[in-house]
Amino acid sequence: MLQVERLHLKHVLQTVSVLEAVVLRSFGPDGGQVLFTRDTGQVMLSRSGTRILTALRLEHPLARMVVDCVWKHSAVTGDGSKTFILLLASLLRVIDAAASREPNVSHTYTSREAAGAATARRLADKLLAFGLEELGDVIAVGVVPYGGTLSWEDGTAEAQVPAHTDADTHSVQKLLAAFFHTRLGRTNCDFISHLTCELLSHWKRKDDPPSLTLRFIDDNFPALHTPVSGFPVSCSRLIEGQVIHRDFSTPCPQTDHHPIKAAVFTGYLQPKVLNAGAVLELGGGEEKRGKERSIVRYSAWTERSLECVIATLQSLGVSLLLSAVKQSEAVLALAGLAKMCVVECVSEDELSLFAQLSGAAPVSDSWLIGQEHVATLTFCRPILLGAHRYVHVAFHESEERAVVKPYSLVICGPGEGQTDQCACAFRDALRMLITTWEAMRTTAATVVKRTSHSHKSKSLHVDKHADETTCTPINDTTSQRCVLEPGCVIPVGGTFEFLLHHALLQHGCTLRSLSAISDLHTPSHTDTGLPALSQLLADALLSVPRQIYSHSPRRFLHTQVLVLSYMQNYGHPFSPIHKHEHNRSPMQSHGRSNGPLEDSEPSVDCCRKADLVSEVSVLDSGLESVSCKYQLILAVLQCVRSLLRADAVLHAHTPLHKLPRRHSNSSLEDTEEQDED
Template sequence: MAAAGSEQLRLWQEAAALAGAVCGALGPRGGRALLLRPTGEAVPTRDGRRLLEALSVEPPAARVMVARACSLRATTGDGAKSFVVLLAAVLRGLRAAGGGGAGLRRALRDFEAQVLERAAARGLRRYLRPAPPGLLEPLLEPYLAGRLGPGERRRLAQLCAEMCRRCAPAPAARPQVLRLLGRRFAELHAAVPGLPLASSRVLPGIVLRRDFAAYCPADGELRAVLVTESLRPTLTAPGVEFVVDSEGQYQASLSWITKRTEALMKHLRSNNIKLLLSSVKQEEVFIYYAKLYGVSVVECLSSEEMALISEITGVSPYARFGDNVDREITETAAVTFCQPLLLVSKRCVHIGFTSVSAFQPHCLILCGPVDGVNEQHAAALQEAFTMLQQLFRTVDQREEWKAEGESQSQASDDCIWPSSATQKQLVIENTCKQVSECQLEALSDERERQILDPDKSDLLVHNQKNHSTPVLVAHNTDTVSACECLHVGKGLGETCCHIVPFKQGESCAGIGQDYSNCFIEAGSVLPVGGYFEILLHYYIQDYAKQCQQSEVSIVSNMVADALLSVPKALYGTAERNGFTKFYLEAINLLRKNQPLPVNSEGLESAYCKYQLVISVLRCVTELLSIDLVIGIRRPLQKIEDRDSEDDS
């Protein structure tokens, strides 16, 4: 037990150190950190991923924490700073509870399946509301407020929303388009240093950050072809040697190449091809005939740019079949315009494509004072598109308790529940669900004092021992813990924790409606500022009272208290006692079953917040599953099994 306690202390200290490094930059009131690059350049940032990666932590468990926080950020586009703050609070609660070992890991899994999901489904869900259709700024502004300064977020939120609406005029196409914007944003924007952010704009088409190798103005719609090889005819083939015996033969060879190049260019022009996009540099003779026959050429496109154009137009690169220059060209893209574009002092290529998908090509011209600021803005916008994708995600309930709910609904006709005069039923908005007043029992005064006057040492940065030897976490623990976390629903019937589905005075018919296919539906949002954590905190505590298994009940109260660490950090830089006031007002509304107030600061995705909680709990389970850390002084060598000659 002592060993387990010291291990939990070490984990909490490492998590608290990470949380202490980032909590000052959390939320819209957070400050900026100044990162120094190896080149000596100073970069101010509030980005959680950059802050965590810049720490270059050495302890293996801390590296696991950073990796899981960055993984959540890559998946949802949000939550790296909140992840470590919540993780430190959960580990602190576990240490205070004094549990450990396999029983604690099992209690964490049981809590997720039996308490967390039910609290979200039957408590949190009633306060969720759909995102305003077509209105993205209320989501984008608070999201960018945690990463950028107040003078930048509004303009960038407008640009992000405008680009989304222009690229996906049809709302039904938004999920597909947002995925493309997230994957290809590097190719769908052009950074322009030296201009104010107000000069940024969204342009139709795409901008290639290079000049024409040959430019021939053309009016009206034209055709374009993609190539990935040099179109200059060759005199040899692979494995064939070409021998020139005299100057006359050499000149004849050059003449043949010239004629074949001209013939190929005539063939391209006869197919109405006036634009050639090449991933390689073409020969001078080809450029000469391109200008002669009015074909514009853009060279040295990256593989990502070629892939984007192929995805937009649905065409594949053109490939010649030997000397058959007259082969029919079927893979051509429709181009609405093709013109040079001057961005400050750099000439670029501006092309408009006719898309074969729901994505309507547009490009963002992103202006900023210096390159470093443009990089931060571009990274924030790309992750904003990733965050917006989560609006179309749902969280489905487990099959085990869905079936349980269906069976209870079918048996509702035979249920007769005695009512009590002291149990007043409350109608929840426009649903048939009813809960008893005892189910919404208030927290005790002692409990509230513990919540409102927390131990101030939960986010202190503790001195860590320096590790002189590089260390490596045994990777087999990742596999084991991942499997355990992904299959937390298995064996629910074998546990002794029982969640009472409803109490006396509740309607059986209403309970059946509470078990829908998902408890966080697509587009579900909440006001920003800690309301999600307060709601989940309140209903987890409510369900913890019904849990008959002591370990799960302890974990429930511990997680409920840990959830408050995020709004505490958010209000840490606000007015004095800001969190206390916010907490008491929110809890009072919940006790009276009143709706949450409308928050003018904006909205946030309920799916992202729920995934944050799940990711933290699974990271804790993973950390508690590590049994051995091996220190190594050199890279591992690959060992191949070879049968010995002496083996019989």
């Protein structure tokens, strides 16, 4: 008989609290790295929340369920895994506190527990509905006007300026620097962010939107980067062309003075298929001798047939063969005699990228090769990266094909683990940028609210094509439309949480006022006498900045006062343009009103001068994505509902058959599918 374990809210909270204790060690800009030691003695050092959580040996199914939700969310947005756990634990605590305050019909322990579980489920369902229906409007009205909008031209132009100059103040690099700071530490974040901007500038397509270019790099990232261990991270660089992670099977062609042509084969170079009976014909009564003559005749025909294939390739000018499979010794010998180079066992990802960049279509049948299967290369030569020798090719510019000038990324690290950590951070940064440049879709009512709002958003760097930006509705209904440009960002340091906390409280007050005036009840908030949903979510959000400033509670309070006083007194965003002109504290301004953060006089007396200067710089130390934050909250609300739906755990003694994981574009959709199953 299966063992049944009843689940209660306190069990869920205990499980999530254990995961929270693990990720808190590396949370925030001052967080450290977590060291894991495997049974084999291998050591892993990481600050990535997803890597840390997936490396744990989790026995409880609830813990595995939470980690799976975190993995799905991080796979889409590339960020927020540690904040996911922190916000999840905080939200479960406020739900538990709200459910315990509800009056129960019976005073017995079982009845109170059942009533509390039912209340927690209702709260979770209503919170998710609130997040899907109203949270986007609240963010668009209460958070977005105090942020800014990234410019794709500005971000890709940063690569023209050295990393040590004022280009560090650009918005895209500030967004990337803040991201890499939490993943790789303070030492290398500026260097890696500048290298990423340089990579984006080379791959920028003239007429393509940013999301399309970023998705192209993300999809082909395994073929675009080369990990090299044994060198410091500062040795990472870009290399023009493509690096194919195989070595030459025949001598490398000499291409110093003229371009070469290459062909891509996905199959074997083999003789033309003829009637086997006609070739292996046995002779008369001398069966054994006739068989030997037929084998010799077949071998000679095979050699002549392969020579015809090589001759056809020579007539097309081909001097380099890229093969997805290992060719026969006869093919290699004939190619060597023809001074033709062969590269075998090239991965599918690299062949696909080569075909896209060169415009040459791969061919499987060597007898069907034509000019459309031949690519022109500027050079093809060996390259030594670390302890391995690879093939380095560069593509010939063609007016017929409007392609970019490709560059490959070499990622260095002291050890294999550090190199892999940098590579994962690079790819997660690409996914974060993709999510950032996706427009937030809200209801048409938000347009009216934002139009009448006194604080209108001003872009950090205004895009000259901003007026031409259009958005596709989320469905066929006309009530859904895009009300803000892609690339919305907000300063780091808890600014998003402070702004949304204030906006949620204002939203709850507005609903209560409307309900009192109209003498009507809002079904989603007051029909059951439960606490306001916006109040619950607002309380949970403050756990993030509290943890950021956990080493100094005074800094938490003062930063909150700075943000709120800034909202009340200024209508323009927290723009980094104030950094150079208004980087003095209020005590240094001598009565001058220079910057928005310098006029926060009510909070000056409660902090020391040094603390105030550091706190003012917090709001200008980096940027984070509003879209990533929005999707993070929705994913956490979905996870809360899924966790509180579970009633019991069945301990099975036979292994479960796992279904193959399907790729999805939304962590929220994945979790909903899991719930339906």
